[in-house]
Amino acid sequence: MKKYSQIYSVLLLFVIIASCKGQNQTDPRKDSISQVENNLSDSLQSGPATTPYGPKRITRNIMQDSKGNVCFASYEGIIKYDGNAFTNFTKKEGLDTCNAWSVLEDKTGDFWIGTDGKGVYRYDGKSFTHFTTKEGLASNVVLNIYEDRAGFIWFATNGGASYYDGKSITSFTTKEGLPHNDVNVIIEDKSGKFWIGTRGDACVYDGKIFTTLRNKDSAPFNNVRSIIEDKKGNIWLGGDGLWRYNGSSFTKITSDAFGWIYEDKKGNIWITADAWTNKEQPNPHKWALSRFDEKSLAS
Numbered sequence: 001m002k003k004y005s006q007i008y009s010v011l012l013l014f015v016i017i018a019s020c021k022g023q024n025q026t027d028p029r030k031d032s033i034s035q036v037e038n039n040l041s042d043s044l045q046s047g048p049a050t051t052p053y054g055p056k057r058i059t060r061n062i063m064q065d066s067k068g069n070v071c072f073a074s075y076e077g078i079i080k081y082d083g084n085a086f087t088n089f090t091k092k093e094g095l096d097t098c099n100a101w102s103v104l105e106d107k108t109g110d111f112w113i114g115t116d117g118k119g120v121y122r123y124d125g126k127s128f129t130h131f132t133t134k135e136g137l138a139s140n141v142v143l144n145i146y147e148d149r150a151g152f153i154w155f156a157t158n159g160g161a162s163y164y165d166g167k168s169i170t171s172f173t174t175k176e177g178l179p180h181n182d183v184n185v186i187i188e189d190k191s192g193k194f195w196i197g198t199r200g201d202a203c204v205y206d207g208k209i210f211t212t213l214r215n216k217d218s219a220p221f222n223n224v225r226s227i228i229e230d231k232k233g234n235i236w237l238g239g240d241g242l243w244r245y246n247g248s249s250f251t252k253i254t255s256d257a258f259g260w261i262y263e264d265k266k267g268n269i270w271i272t273a274d275a276w277t278n279k280e281q282p283n284p285h286k287w288a289l290s291r292f293d294e295k296s297l298a299s
Contacts, residue, residue, distance in 0.1 A: 050087045055079045061102045061144070066109060073100040078113060095121060095128055104145040104153070112153055114142030120155060136169030138162045138181070148188045156183040161196060177210035179203050184225045190233060197224030202237060215243065215250045226261045230269065236261045242271060253292075268293055 057075035064070055065080075072079040077090030077098040090098045090113070098121070102114035111123040119132035119140040132140050139159025146154040148163075155162040160173035160181045172178050180200025187195050194205040195213075201220040202213045213221050224239035235245040238258030244251045256273040263269055269292040 049092045050085050052085055054081065054086050061100075063103055063105065065105045065111075071103050071105075071111075073103040073113070075099045075116070078103055078111070090121075093123060093128070095123075101141070101143055102145045104147060106147050106153060107151055112145050114145050114155065116141055120145070131164070131169065133159075136162065136171055138171040138173060143183065144185050146186050146188070148194075149192070154186045154194075156186050156196075158182045161186060172205075172210075179210065179212050179220075184223075184239075185227050187227050187229065189229050189235060195227045195235060195237075197221075197227050197237065197239060199223050202227075202239070213237075215252070223257075225259055228261050228263055230263050231267050236269065238271060242273070 055072050055074035055076050059072050059074040061073040062070060068082075070081040071089070072081070077088050077095065078100050080087045080089045089111075090096070090100070097118075098113065099116040099118070100113050101116050104112045106112060109125065113121040113123070115121070117140050119130060119135075119137055120142050122129045122131070131137055137155060137157060137159075138161060139157035141158040142155050143158065144156035146156070148154060151166070153164045155164075158181070160171050160178060161183050162169050162171040173181050178196070178198070179202075180198035182199035183196060184199065185197040189195060192207075196203050196205060196210075201222060202224040203210045204213060205211075215221065221237055221243065222240045224237050226236075226238040228236050230236065233247065237243045237245070238261045240257055241255045242253040242258050242261075244253060254273065259272040261269065261271050271290050271292070273290055
């Protein structure tokens with residue numbers, strides 16, 4: 001397992017940087033879905049399921065499954081790496097066309113796959129179950145998937161937030177109080193509250209009410225792409241700036257735009273930031289990878 005953990009850490013950082021560079025140039029959500037699917041279909045028909053190479057298309061999310069495989073959510077589908085070879089999991093299991101945006105293995109061992117335009121697929125080890133707006137999803141573009149402590153599966157979509165309780169899907173939009181329908185990320189903290197980052201304002205959901213988050217200057221947090229709760233219980237928000245919440249107040253770390261936040265096993269916080277170098281240049285953005293040492297982080 002140590003071998004896979006090392007691989008996972010390296011690949012995570014690599015994909016984070018690659019993903020952020022992609023955000024700087026284009027937004028994959030604006031790509032022509034039909035064109036991507038046509039290219040993907042041709043690729044899958046001509047290529048083998050297992051190769052010595054990793055994903056060649058847009059890759060937005062990775063995770064390590066219970067067997068130690070590293071899983072990539074890409075526009076080629078879900079690619080699994082077992083330490084020796086890469087296998088197109090979705091193709092192998094019969095789901096050929098899958099522009100995957102996110103992937104999650106839940107507590108029962110089922111895999112959930114969020115796609116760019118085709119909703120969500122759940123794989124139980126035998127077959128796929130397909131969920132779309134017909135089943136109650138807020139949108140068929142599913143950017144992030146999260147499992148809460150109760151085992152409910154949450155979906156961050158570009159049309160609102162949804163969750164599956166094992167029987168049906170419930171969705172929330174601005175009509176229910178969500179500050180913005182384009183949702184980037186959802187997490188549950190140790191107290192049971194849900195932190196939601198959107199392309200508008202970020203908010204907290206206590207099961208009844210959505211409360212817009214505001215800093216010490218009463219300003220909201222905009223375009224939050226990543227949220228984590230660290231080992232000390234601090235909440236980190238990364239979007240148009242990086243903030244840390246210690247349970248009573250927010251501390252602004254930097255004003256740079258952020259893509260992803262990750263805490264390693266030692267408690268170090270890894271971040272990707274858009275360091276503006278020269279605003280007069282045609283493209284002044286320069287994404288950089290930074291690390292906050294655990295010893296220097298205030299609780």
